[in-house]
Amino acid sequence: MHTLAVLALDKVVPFDLSTPIEVFTRTRLPDGRPAYRVRVCGTGPVDAGAFTLHPHHGLEALAEADTIVVPGRTDLTPVPGEVLDALRRAAAHGTRIASICSGAFTLAATGLLDGLRATTHWLAAAELAARHPAVRVDPDVLYVDNGQFLTSAGAAAGLDLCLHLIRRDHGSAVAADAARLSVMPLEREGGQAQFIVHDLPPAPRGSELEPLLRWLEDNCARELTLDDVAAEAGTSTRTLNRRFREQTGTTPLQWLLRARVRRAQHLLETTDHPVDRIAAQVGFGSPTAFRDRFKRVAGTSPHAYRAAFREVAKSC
Structure with a gap:
């Protein structure tokens, strides 16, 4: 079974955090088996604004994941070095890492996006480009798929990205079922040129x-x-x-x-x-x-x- 880790950091955007948890947890293979094992990881209690959450797993779970999803944060202060190191180690072992919304800032801080095309919420695109000039920021797309590293724009674009990942992993039929459960089209037009299926x-x-x-x-x-x-x-x-x-x-x-x-x-x-x-x-x-x-x-x-x-x- 594919193991997916969702990284929860202080000031996490609750919508960005819940989107991959909900979508991937409910995804089923044609025989009814779960398609993903989902784990929420962090360094301790997480301030999510309206509430505090306690992840069941620490950063060590990132090393065991096939895919890591990095949600956005409302506070763009520097990410702890131990988190960046854990992401770099996972990437070195071939783990796929995807960011939602301002999660691109966390991913960019690792240096893993240097030289690559990436996106984030349009309101934050200029700031991402200013902080990380080695990243080719494209504010006009829903998401960008570079293979191992993926980034998406805000809110609903995170759903688009999740469905795209499911399609990559398990094909169009499984992704279509996941889309129906989320009451979403399988894909929306958004300028992304890598293997998009427009519903x-x-x-x-x-x-x-x-x-x-x-x-x-x-x-x-x-x-x-x-x-x-x-x-x-x-x-x-x-x-x-x-x-x-x-x-x-x-x-x-x-x-x-x-x-x-x-x-x-x-x-x-x-x-x-x-x-x-x-x-x-x-x-x-x-x-x-x-x-x-x-x-x-x-x-x-x-x-x-x-x-x-x-x-x-x-x-x-």
């Missing part, structure tokens, strides 16, 4: 568009025009476009293209079908058009996506 914009529950969206997903491999979709909805194309904009924030054809890419991602993960065949299976008129759309939506090529995710999906 389909949903209609509000009970919306008149719900049956149409299900129909679009079931028929996304067909050659559908806007007139076809409007006919299925029993309305004019003008009314259809307006309702889609109001309820999903996008157009029917853009939604359909996104659905095709999502279907293609599933096929890339679970089959040996050549990319050109998958392009036809999901309704693209040409492999070139498929590759171009896939890269724009997923941030990478179909071949690179398959190489990154197929094995973890099969292992589940």
Whole structure:
């Protein structure tokens, strides 16, 4: 079982602390087994503002973790040297370390982010860049995945990062289940170019568009025009476009293209079908058009996506 340690330091942001605990504790493999063993680690009683918490584990647990999550802090005073040393030792042994929000300041203080792209809450991005000029701070993305070291922006972006880690570890099906438990889309657009899966914009529950969206997903491999979709909805194309904009924030054809890419991602993960065949299976008129759309939506090529995710999906 994958062991995940959440580092609790004084002035920890309660939301940032609870997010990985909640998400990873509730994640289940297809056979029902827990996907993660979650431990909260610290150096003693932790002042979390509205309350005090007592971690069950000390810093020694960081050495036993496969992944360490560093939540943000409301106080950006220097982190104790023993904490930084423990993180460096874990990194030297290959442990994956991810920060949420201002947790990037703690991770940057170890020197592990030097020369790498990183992000944090947009309000703190300039300060992070000023304190750690060797870090390439990007304030415009939800999270950055450098492989061993990951950073995310504030609040909800921490959820995005957790779901991304689950997807890396256990594939899209397990991550999708975790997303549903958190009432979150599997991924949101945010500028991150490394293997993001953008979820389909949903209609509000009970919306008149719900049956149409299900129909679009079931028929996304067909050659559908806007007139076809409007006919299925029993309305004019003008009314259809307006309702889609109001309820999903996008157009029917853009939604359909996104659905095709999502279907293609599933096929890339679970089959040996050549990319050109998958392009036809999901309704693209040409492999070139498929590759171009896939890269724009997923941030990478179909071949690179398959190489990154197929094995973890099969292992589940």
